[in-house]
Amino acid sequence: CPLKKLDTLRRYKAEKQEVSDNVKVVVRCRPLNQKEKMMAHKQAVVVDEIRGTITVNKLENPHELPKTFTFDTVFGPDSKQLDVYNLTARPIVDSVLEGYNGTIFAYGQTGTGKTFTMEGVRAVPELRGIIPNSFAHIFGHIAKAEGDTRFLVRVSYLEIYNEEVRDLLGKDQLQRLEVKERPDVGVYIKDLSGYVVNNADDMDRIMTLGHKNQVHLPTVVCHFHVLFLWALVLPSTSLSDSCDISRSNSSEFTGSPPVPPHTDVDPRDSELE
Ligand SMILES: Nc1ncnc2c1ncn2[C@@H]1O[C@H](COP(=O)(O)OP(=O)(O)O)[C@@H](O)[C@H]1O
């Protein structure tokens, strides 16, 4: 029936639109570090925050034309942690508080600024990254919640390294966990611990504990490493079991080694493939 076909097509288009609206790709370029400055390296990228573009200049080959790439949002070397939070993470956390699932995923080579962006320097308020800011935001929202709305926040923290899953909050750090799948719950990690947290200070303690248990990676080897902090936020208007569950996932992901200066490493060559 042509009408039915039209309806299916409309629905397909709406779903496609929703998917493209719901996934945003943001690029942040860090400033040159002391060592790079001392070695007189030049910034190879030009960031245009208004247009949302990154232009890559081939400094070692000035005859090659620069290439420009466009993203949903870009941040240059002077970007502030709070601007990154407000423009990229805040809308996701807001929707988590409304009951949707949300994921913030940082990907990049070692030394590009994933930990700085996701975690930052927790002791210095203006240098706090997305994770501490998101917890201040979540607990700020909970404190202001009106009426009977109650929330439960439960946190897990895990690491995947060399294809092994470790619970960074687990009692036995030698234990390796299994990734399982069930039709009713989907993919999950068996025996992963979860802690109920009541305020941002509890969260801070959880992050410090998780940190202590992370593997300390040499920066020059090729590795595949994922850190995954997972908060389950349960807004509930009653004490019944039928409350909405939404998840906020914050992860950091490394799939390739740092690029030595002036070499051309194709990210597709990394072991990520
Ligand atoms: N936007 C930034 N502004 C200032 N310093 C940064 C920025 N991003 C990263 N850095 C610094 O660069 C170094 C590498 O960043 P890091 O977050 O550890 O990288 P990654 O986690 O991707 O390996 C750190 O010393 C960090 O403090």
Ligand SMILES: [Mg+2]
């Ligand atoms: Mg890091």
